[in-house]
Amino acid sequence: xxxxxxxxxxxxxxxxxxxxxxxxxxxxxxxxxxxxxxxxxxxxxxxxxxxxxxxxxxxxxxxxxxxxxxxxxxxxxxxxxxxxxxxxxxxxxxxxxxxxxxxxxxxxxxxxxxxxxxxxxxxxxxxxxxxxxxxxxxxxxxxxxxxx
Numbered sequence: 001x002x003x004x005x006x007x008x009x010x011x012x013x014x015x016x017x018x019x020x021x022x023x024x025x026x027x028x029x030x031x032x033x034x035x036x037x038x039x040x041x042x043x044x045x046x047x048x049x050x051x052x053x054x055x056x057x058x059x060x061x062x063x064x065x066x067x068x069x070x071x072x073x074x075x076x077x078x079x080x081x082x083x084x085x086x087x088x089x090x091x092x093x094x095x096x097x098x099x100x101x102x103x104x105x106x107x108x109x110x111x112x113x114x115x116x117x118x119x120x121x122x123x124x125x126x127x128x129x130x131x132x133x134x135x136x137x138x139x140x141x142x143x144x145x146x147x148x
Contacts, residue, residue: 055078057076102124
């Protein structure tokens with residue numbers, strides 16, 4: 001190709017190349033989002049274990065996922081203890097196949113005898129859809145005061 005012909009061809013291609021660049025625009029590229037995963041089933045079965053003298057109040061367990069995708073559980077327990085106790089709570093979370101998908105923990109100080117107390121538990125994002133949970137409540141012994 002002669003230099004004169006090459007220059008003419010380049011001049012003809014420059015406007016087309018400019019149009020291509022303008023056609024791309026300056027909008028940032030977008031990546032399609034994956035379909036959202038449902039982390040909590042519409043109805044979650046609840047069972048209870050543990051040695052703490054508390055029982056989950058019927059219908060009191062409330063589930064949510066916060067903006068950080070953490071699992072939050074609020075519930076009411078009724079104490080049958082003879083004196084105030086400190087209660088620790090943990091729940092193992094399962095999918096519909098019975099496979100563990102996460103857990104939540106929390107507790108309450110000075111749960112009064114023969115009364116209700118609110119407990120709040122939280123944990124990391126589950127690795128599947130939670131369809132059932134086993135709550136375990138234990139009593140945490142009070143510290144022994146050191147004589148002074």
